[in-house]
Amino acid sequence: MPLTGFRDFLPAACAERNYIFSKWREVARRYGFVEFDGPLLEELDLYKKKSGDEIVRQLYDFVDKGERAVALRPEMTPTLARIVATHHRDFRKPLKWFSIPQVFRYERPQRGRLREHFQLNCDIIGEASREADAELIALVIDVVRAIGFSAKDFVVRISDREFWTEFLKSERVPEERWEEMLQAIDKSEREPRENTTEKLGALADPVFGILAKGGESAKLNSILENLRARGLADFAKVDVRIVRGLAYYTGIVFEVFDRAGKFRAIAGGGRYDQLVSQLSDGAVSLPALGFAIGDVVLGEMIRANPTARAQMESALASDRAVDIFAVIAKPDRRADASAIVQELRDHGWRVEYPLNAMNIPKQFHTAEARGARLAILFGDEWPAIAVKDLTSGEQVLVAREQLLAHIARQCLSSRAERSEVERSR
């Protein structure tokens, strides 16, 4: 058994993971994002610097053999900010970068949450415009849509920390208490009203008033308007209850939820204009925003949704299938068979043949199990080869030198259909 909260990826699970990753990469690239990566292990201080005690408690940290205090990355943003602070001069602004890191946290595993998971991180660095906020939200919507979900399945709840900080300013709340107030608002959805009232004190009534009305602002409205122009209005709504726990957010924040409310948040993000400056001790100042979406909750949602599940299963079935299985009907033909198998592979076909002596029914059974489209038989007919279409059952005899052309005719059409299906997703 793997360690608590960690997963083995057997072929089926690994295929699902790769499927999700490929969708992530495809959509991020559609928006012009480029992929980067960083180290799994960072200095503990990178995370201690700008995070709350709670996050430090859940860090997967230890002292290495060089007596450095290190931690497995709990999120990608500090690494990104560190890299950007050093290398941003090498790139035109804005940077549009994505990464698929495995991240870690030391806590008790539960549904939808382990001690490790993979997440897609997409960030825009060096762009302060509202268009960038809308673009990032459009991207997260398209990432979830590409998996096979519709506006009936999920929604992006969009909020703005500035909306609340302006409010706190107008209520003359001292700035050092803002974070505490924001956390109380963030939690108001998940705990009894009395607890929130107690935490907010005199602000309780006005805050509950705003929450009841829904709250709105010119900034949030313009972002919604932008999404409407893209035809994405059905996927988003303004909801000022969203604040997000991380202290570094400074502007727009958003979270993605399933409409049925069965799962925890599947993605979240926002603007963090000060983080690069803070992590570089003021040396570099760049506005930034980004989001992360994890593979665990997304995978649970896919399995629970018939459409998304069917889409994934058909993609996985065609992905693992071989094109051709070579049946060795006469053991004497093994050398001829492997020569031709190799030739077919050189032409890009996926080809398998039995590695040990096997009776013929069993070879066909194996061909079927491997999802082969064609079986080619090596036996008494040599140098002719019997080619059997395993879907229709039709079998024809083909001369050795005609084989490649024949297979191209039979397989290319189905392969073209397959890639057509993949493109349409």
Place this chain on the structure above:
RNA sequence: GUGGCCAUAGCUCAAUGGUAGAGCUCCAGAUUGUGGUUCUGGCUGUUGCGGGUUCGAGUCCCGUUGGCCACCCCA
């Protein structure tokens, strides 16, 4: 860190305190050259681990480890 539920074959699960089983998977066959169906046979267990009660414990009790779920927190 706190609490609840659970732990039997690779998987899903049976077994009144009385000889540990079934289905699926896997492997091998069904007269030596044609798959999906079917049939036959075969493999796999210190019943998570350690104590206790009892003539006898998979079953009851205590401890322990692990898993799931919820809380906390949320990257």
